[in-house]
Amino acid sequence: AQKITQTQPGMFVQEKEAVTLDCTYDTSDPSYGLFWYKQPSSGEMIFLIYQGSYDQQNATEGRYSLNFQKARKSANLVISASQLGDSAMYFCAMTHHFGNEKLTFGTGTRLTIIP
Amino acid sequence: NAGVTQTPKFRILKIGQSMTLQCTQDMNHNYMYWYRQDPGMGLKLIYYSVGAGITDKGEVPNGYNVSRSTTEDFPLRLELAAPSQTSVYFCASRDRDRRVWFFGPGTRLTVL
Numbered sequence: 001a002q003k004i005t006q007t008q009p010g011m012f013v014q015e016k017e018a019v020t021l022d023c024t025y026d027t028s029d030p031s032y033g034l035f036w037y038k039q040p041s042s043g044e045m046i047f048l049i050y051q052g053s054y055d056q057q058n059a060t061e062g063r064y065s066l067n068f069q070k071a072r073k074s075a076n077l078v079i080s081a082s083q084l085g086d087s088a089m090y091f092c093a094m095t096h097h098f099g100n101e102k103l104t105f106g107t108g109t110r111l112t113i114i115p
Numbered sequence: 116n117a118g119v120t121q122t123p124k125f126r127i128l129k130i131g132q133s134m135t136l137q138c139t140q141d142m143n144h145n146y147m148y149w150y151r152q153d154p155g156m157g158l159k160l161i162y163y164s165v166g167a168g169i170t171d172k173g174e175v176p177n178g179y180n181v182s183r184s185t186t187e188d189f190p191l192r193l194e195l196a197a198p199s200q201t202s203v204y205f206c207a208s209r210d211r212d213r214r215v216w217f218f219g220p221g222t223r224l225t226v227l
Contacts (some may be wrong), residue, residue, distance in 0.1 A: 045218040105157035
């Protein structure tokens with residue numbers, strides 16, 4: 001069974017600082033994908049970044065990067081130069097590439113950016 | 116493309132009432148999903164479908180039913196609403212590429 005753990009219920013970060021949101025996962029499948037989603041107060045799910053288990057390099061999308069440490073089974077999201085608009089809930093999620101068709105979510109981290 | 120649409124946006128039900136949450140996608144995706152999100156929590160899978168006529172249970176299926184008679188539509192049925200079903204319900208779809216998921220805007224349901 002796949003499991004996603006996010007141990008930080010909430011974080012407060014000063015504007016313009018970098019922030020790291022933690023995510024660890026548990027799977028015995030060698031082929032899987034990891035996602036980060038942002039959920040602002042308006043409620044929609046916004047895709048941020050994806051990392052495949054066989055990808056050689058860490059994924060980056062603008063100010064977002066994914067610190068993928070396969071041996072540790074961690075997939076931390078790094079947001080550089082945080083902005084007030086980054087205040088939101090952030091979810092880590094995982095899917096397997098064969099067989100299991102589901103996307104499994106962690107419990108989320110509420111990030112608040114302080115001006 | 117409209118993407119994934121959900122109706123209604125909001126609904127208040129009394130205990131024991133029934134309702135259907137509608138989900139439609141216009142991207143010809145085979146895979147469709149229903150999730151629920153309780154306050155301050157992550158999304159939990161209720162049911163999913165890998166194609167028309169094929170559905171399967173997720174993590175929290177009790178109290179819900181689904182059907183998939185067409186590729187486009189994946190309605191979620193609540194037969195006897197209970198306060199524990201107060202939640203935000205998200206429908207999602209994807210194509211064969213598991214890297215790209217599309218989420219609807221959600222339906223906020225309150226059962227009193």
